[in-house]
Amino acid sequence: MEIGKKLKKIKFSSGVKKLSRYRRHRFAGPALLVVALISLGATFQVASALPSTTKMETTAQSTLIEEGKRIFAQGCSSCHGLNAEGGGIAPSLIGVGAASVDFQVGTGRMPMADMSQQAMRKTPIYNAEQTAALAAYVASLAPGPDVINEAQLTYERDGNTAQGGELFRTNCAMCHNFAGQGGALTQGKYAPTLMGVDARHIYEAMITGPQSMPVFSDKTITPEEKLSIIKWIKAAENEPNLGGASLGRVGPVTEGLLVWSLGLGLLIGIAVWLTAKAR
């Protein structure tokens, strides 16, 4: 609806996605590379000064990164470039963080199968370890949002369903529909349904803002509020159909179809039967 468009415009111009805009800047790659190198150097300085247990962890971490780099070269570099610096068809991944990789690979969006409007959710082709390796590799290039681990997902305990509903309707319903069933955006893009999405991926979607979705930083929506939103989505998933068949929870379109087909169809059928001449 008209108003929907306006609201969306306001959302985007309010700078929620400022970071991601710079991400595609011409100098973003080199600049981030410098930052990455400095921080890598710093990490080494710190690591070499630490006692041996941490050293072992670091070794484990670096083999993970090595593993990730190997998988990346096989499965991702054709689009994202050998060093994830980006290419003609895919953006640079330097600085997108482990969360973005975990979300994109964990929901099966990456590696992208065909260059359609939007990377689609599929059955993931990498298992949990491989995904973690990829995430570690991309995170090692430059700092970014970290993977959300289970310990952080205390939405059952810390979330508030009703408040989450309010937040959802304010921040998400304009794209994902009032019941999280998804909706169409312009130019063939769409916001997918949120039913059946892992809590971890919901959280990561909010902090990384995949594709046309804005980033919801911890300033816009606090971590507790994010947990409330997740709790509400999970409640919506399990919401019983209180009024009978749900008709897809998409609003009056299916109701209109049903009344013209089944409702009027039955009534006219009976009228024909009632007036049929007894032969």
Added chain:
Amino acid sequence: MSKAERIGGNVASYVDDRTGAAKWLRKNLTKVFPDHWSFMLGEIVLYSFIILLLSGTFLTFWFDPSQRDVIYQGSYEPLKNIEMSASYASTLHISFDVRGGLLMRQIHHWAALIFMAGMIAHLMRVFFTGAFRKPREANWLIGIGLVTLGIVEGFLGYSLPDDLLSGTGIRIAEAIIQALPVVGTYLSFFAFGGAFPGHVFIPRIFTVHVLLLPGIFLALITIHLMLVWYQKHTQYPGPGRTEKNVVGYPLMPIYMAKAGGFFFIVFGITAFLGAVASINPIWLYGPYNPGQISAGSQPDFYMGWLDGLVRMAPPIETHAFGHTISWNILIPGLIIPGVLFTLMALYPFIESWMTGDKSEHHLLDRPRNNPNRTALGAMSLAFMLVILINGGNDVIATHFDLTINQIMWFTRIGVLVIPPITFVIAKRICLSLQRADREKVLHGRETGRLVMLPHGEFIEVHEELTPAQKFTLTQHEQGTALEVPNVDTNGVLNPQGLKGKLRARFSQAHVEQISAPTETEAKALEGGHH
């Protein structure tokens, strides 16, 4: 005679002596109604209106039409402690804490949809059969009034709960009001008692929804039915049916029994829908908040075409004298609907002007026997359907893997192209059906039975129609076109030349028919090879 019968008889004759009721009753109870399924569409509408009155009354017992802020404390967990208006909270209360409340809400809303859908189907039957012709123009006009008010009544009804979806609808209505040049802002200020959403709108539309409009409906429906009564019902052509009689069943007892039974069937189907299919699940939409909106917000279907028009309008605005005129809302939101409904209301008069036909009609047309009218109707339906599709463009996009832009452009072009094409196709179909009728009368019905003649030739057996069937297929009048009055009696160019020509052109289009076989043609064939 038993005692009870005697008392009954005495009471009856007491009343009759003073009112003459017996004669009146005898006359009216034996009034004859023709029988056809399409004549029951009006009844469907009438019965769903009664269901609306009953279920609506139930809802008013608990509904609180107020925009006062309350904190929800009812039994629906996902909204607990949320701030909302009293009208939204009371609708939740009816849904979850009043016994049978949700069922009643759903029955009320399904009945409203059946009411509107039935009314449109009834209108189509009246249109395509020419039942609106003299002397029934008044009833047609009342009908158009009822459809218009029905749309308004439905819109106000689903706006009452003050949920996120209906609030979005009111917001758009406000935008349409504001798009009126000069007065728009004042009108909107008046309706909302200040700035949107304000605190008076819901209480006001409540009064209109439950009192004012139902009152007007009752009055109009009463006049509508009285007119059907006094003008008598039309009938389809057939043997023994003329412009002067009505063939059918007496009101009492046959028609009444059928109609009474039908009321319970309509009620049963509405209750069935209310019990098994969710409608307007406002608890999922959440309370209205001007800062929120949901993807895929849609109005009910009888408003959907309007929404579709507004959505397809290109963004055009002009600024003049400190006012902004939003043509993109004004044209699709007010001007086009206004023109459409005016044309529809005036159609009986337009048709009689085009054809020059001023006589009374009590026999209906079979739609094929008036190709031009049928094609005009099909064209209008095609137009409505195309814009209705655009009204649901976002939902259609997600469910059929299309893009909103594709649907938008398809409907923008389609709305100009598809109706004329529909007109031509519908007219051709009518004419070929007429041709088929003519064949049937002249050569009988194809039975599909093949017979081998002694010399080996195969022929298909054609079964001759009964005289009654022949009559039904040939009885219709086929008018002649009006003359082009381009020169008046003195040989001077007619001052009304253009108008006259136009009229003659329309009239020609209207009489384009396959001529029905005449009696001599039929006779000649009979003598020949049967």
